[in-house]
Amino acid sequence: MKRWISIILVLAVLGGIIYYNKFSKKSSGGPGGPEGGRKGATAGGPGGGRNSGPTAVNVFVVASQNLKDEVVATGSLLAAEQVDIYPEVAGRIVQLNIQEGRQVSQGTLLVKLYDGDLQAQLLKLKAVEENNRRTEERNKQLLERGGISQQEYDIVATNLKSTQADIEVTKAAIRRTEIRAPFSGTIGLRNVSMGAVVTPNTLIARLQQTSSMKLDFSVPEKYGSAVKIGSTISFQIDGSDKTFNGAVYAIEPGVEEATRNLRIRARVANNSANLRPGTFAKVNLVINTTDALVVPTQSVIPQTRGSQVIVIENGKAVFKDVKTGLRNANVVEITAGLQRGDTVATTGLIFLRPDVPVKVAKVDKLTGEVLPAAGSGAGNSASMR
Numbered sequence: 001m002k003r004w005i006s007i008i009l010v011l012a013v014l015g016g017i018i019y020y021n022k023f024s025k026k027s028s029g030g031p032g033g034p035e036g037g038r039k040g041a042t043a044g045g046p047g048g049g050r051n052s053g054p055t056a057v058n059v060f061v062v063a064s065q066n067l068k069d070e071v072v073a074t075g076s077l078l079a080a081e082q083v084d085i086y087p088e089v090a091g092r093i094v095q096l097n098i099q100e101g102r103q104v105s106q107g108t109l110l111v112k113l114y115d116g117d118l119q120a121q122l123l124k125l126k127a128v129e130e131n132n133r134r135t136e137e138r139n140k141q142l143l144e145r146g147g148i149s150q151q152e153y154d155i156v157a158t159n160l161k162s163t164q165a166d167i168e169v170t171k172a173a174i175r176r177t178e179i180r181a182p183f184s185g186t187i188g189l190r191n192v193s194m195g196a197v198v199t200p201n202t203l204i205a206r207l208q209q210t211s212s213m214k215l216d217f218s219v220p221e222k223y224g225s226a227v228k229i230g231s232t233i234s235f236q237i238d239g240s241d242k243t244f245n246g247a248v249y250a251i252e253p254g255v256e257e258a259t260r261n262l263r264i265r266a267r268v269a270n271n272s273a274n275l276r277p278g279t280f281a282k283v284n285l286v287i288n289t290t291d292a293l294v295v296p297t298q299s300v301i302p303q304t305r306g307s308q309v310i311v312i313e314n315g316k317a318v319f320k321d322v323k324t325g326l327r328n329a330n331v332v333e334i335t336a337g338l339q340r341g342d343t344v345a346t347t348g349l350i351f352l353r354p355d356v357p358v359k360v361a362k363v364d365k366l367t368g369e370v371l372p373a374a375g376s377g378a379g380n381s382a383s384m385r
Contacts, residue, residue: 054357057348059312060364062338065294065331071285075217075235077268079277081183081209087113088176090199098190098205104181111192111204113177122170125163132160185209213268213275215246217283218261226287227251233266235281244268244275248285293338294331296364299346300324309338310345310352312360317345317352 091113098110136156143153181187188206192198215235219227231248246268255262264285268275300322301308311318322337338344345352346364 054315054359055317055348055351056359056361057312057345057352058362058364059343059360060296060299060346062293062295062334062340062342062344064340065292071219071223071287073217073219073283073285075215075281075283077237077275077277077279077281078214078216079185079208079210080212080214080267081185082277083182083207085110085179085204085207086200087111087179087198087202087204088200089113089173090197091115091177092197093192093194096190096192096194098187100187100189100205102187104185104187104207106181106184108181109178110181110187111179113198115174115177118170118174118177122167122174125167125170129160129163129167132156132163136160179204181207183207183209208277210270210273210275210277213270213277215266215268215281215283216263217266217281217285218256218259218263219285221255221260221262223285223287224251224255224262227262227264227285231285233283233285235268235283237275237279237281240274242274292325292333292335293340294333295338295344296346297327297330297332299344299349300332301349309334310349311338312343312345312358315357315359317354317356317358319354 093111094114095109095112097108097112104110136153136159139148139153139156142148143150185207186209188208190205191203196202198204215233227248229248229251233246233248234243235246236243246266248264248266250265252263295309299309301310303321307322307324308319309322311320320337323335325333325335327333343360345358347361352358
């Protein structure tokens with residue numbers, strides 16, 4: 001009997017709890033009650049119910065822009081002509097005409113080594129030559145009169161020519177004791193002093209021609225077919241905000257196996273003399289210039305198999321698939337899916353759904369310089385002008 005009484009009490013308690021929960025939720029206006037339904041229907045934030053107002057977004061009107069496909073690379077400036085000056089023979093410096101950092105003309109005598117022994121040998125050979133010449137003249141007259149044979153005359157003539165050849169050899173040896181500027185340029189810092197004994201391994205100084213410069217840089221091999229002789233390049237150097245220009249004049253025939261890059265050389269004018277050999281340069285090489293449709297980068301929505309943009313048509317959001325081309329930090333080229341004049345949403349993309357009412361808050365414009373895409377080493381980017 002007690003067992004049945006306990007069972008009845010438990011069932012009564014459970015029934016009371018269920019009855020309380022059911023009727024208290026209806027009267028309190030929970031999510032399923034009348035008040036909760038009214039609150040959900042009148043929510044004013046983005047993505048609210050059907051009675052919420054249109055979502056305000058910024059837009060961009062698609063237009064045609066002059067888009068440049070560029071390769072950004074690093075390079076080094078080189079002197080147009082450069083030579084390290086070494087003596088051809090060992091000897092003692094008896095004349096030193098090097099003024100450090102000064103311009104010199106082609107053919108200017110820079111260094112003179114001792115050549116006293118060679119000068120004495122030259123005088124001796126000239127005396128022998130004079131004697132042999134007189135002997136040759138006399139034997140020539142005897143040959144004409146039949147006083148000597150042709151063989152005897154040939155021996156005398158050969159001695160004269162041999163002496164003349166020895167003189168030329170000695171003169172060449174004397175010229176090797178003179179170091180002259182092979183071209184006009186600026187002489188660098190000298191490493192020797194007057195009276196020093198030098199050898200062919202002694203570096204005297206460096207001569208550089210910097211009125212014009214060479215710029216060496218490399219680009220990935222895939223751009224090899226796009227680079228032509230005469231292509232215009234621009235570059236900047238550290239410590240200067242000025243942009244310098246140049247033109248490609250030589251391209252390495254082969255690709256470097258280690259880096260798979262193609263070496264290119266451009267010629268640069270150095271009218272202001274601000275450029276120095278060995279300076280690091282950041283190079284921009286224009287590969288192609290096209291008239292393209294572009295949109296801001298933030299308006300493109302990445303998808304698993306492509307990209308989408310949200311176009312505002314008749315006050316509603318329409319999702320469209322697009323194909324993209326060149327890209328950088330600010331803009332993306334649209335190759336298919338949009339037309340000139342389309343209005344593309346640039347803000348509030350996460351709140352928009354297909355056919356959701358939209359109102360335009362602001363029309364964005366691309367202003368300022370469009371910077372190349374970030375990256376290290378040589379790489380391609382797009383920019384506008």
